[in-house]
Amino acid sequence: MIKNIALGLGGVLVIIQFFQIDKIQPEVNPSLDFISLEQPPQEVENLLRSACYDCHSYESEYPWYTNIQPVAWLIDHHIDHSQEYLNFSEWGNYSLSRADHKAEEVIEYTENREMPLWSYRLMHKEAQLTDDQRQLIMDYFADLRVQIQAKQVDANGGESTPDANANSGSD
Numbered sequence: 001m002i003k004n005i006a007l008g009l010g011g012v013l014v015i016i017q018f019f020q021i022d023k024i025q026p027e028v029n030p031s032l033d034f035i036s037l038e039q040p041p042q043e044v045e046n047l048l049r050s051a052c053y054d055c056h057s058y059e060s061e062y063p064w065y066t067n068i069q070p071v072a073w074l075i076d077h078h079i080d081h082s083q084e085y086l087n088f089s090e091w092g093n094y095s096l097s098r099a100d101h102k103a104e105e106v107i108e109y110t111e112n113r114e115m116p117l118w119s120y121r122l123m124h125k126e127a128q129l130t131d132d133q134r135q136l137i138m139d140y141f142a143d144l145r146v147q148i149q150a151k152q153v154d155a156n157g158g159e160s161t162p163d164a165n166a167n168s169g170s171d
Ligand code: HEC
Pocket: 048, 051, 052, 053, 054, 055, 056, 078, 079, 081, 082, 085, 086, 102, 105, 106, 107, 109, 110, 115, 116, 117, 120, 171
């Protein structure tokens, strides 16, 4: 009985290996990419690339274990899911109020150590951010928010109108 279950499970594991995930990502358009648009300091760029871009951009690098099911499905889901929330490759398409809101959340998630995801930190040493590195990201995005908000004021003809959607968190 137990032997049959084990054989059955083994068979399933073998079969699911034939279902590989789709690793093809849309091409990165530099005129929309966060790093080419905002040109953060080199250190911030390196941190974003090594700790966030695998999930929050079209520049995901798929490590060897993404060829093994069911791990691959889990990771694929993470990547698709995380791009919906925040996609640095689509930054240029964000409205000012959306960009400001995302920057706010980057600060929040980095401060609370919610990002990068713990499962990712487990497999990626370079994504285990030190306190200094987290501070660097938070300071940078705080500065960025000031710039974005100044642009919003400009766009409103000099008047600062608080955007109703800025804190809706629904997206
Ligand atoms: C392993 C994949 C992965 C990595 C790496 C990762 N994230 Fe995420 N991120 C997610 C997923 C999945 C979500 C979706 C919501 C959740 O699970 O909380 C998310 C959500 C977010 C959100 C919330 C956006 C919103 O609108 O609610 C922010 C902000 C964020 N991540 C920032 C970062 C930053 C900054 C880094 C790098 C320091 C990072 N993430 C690294 C997977 C990842």
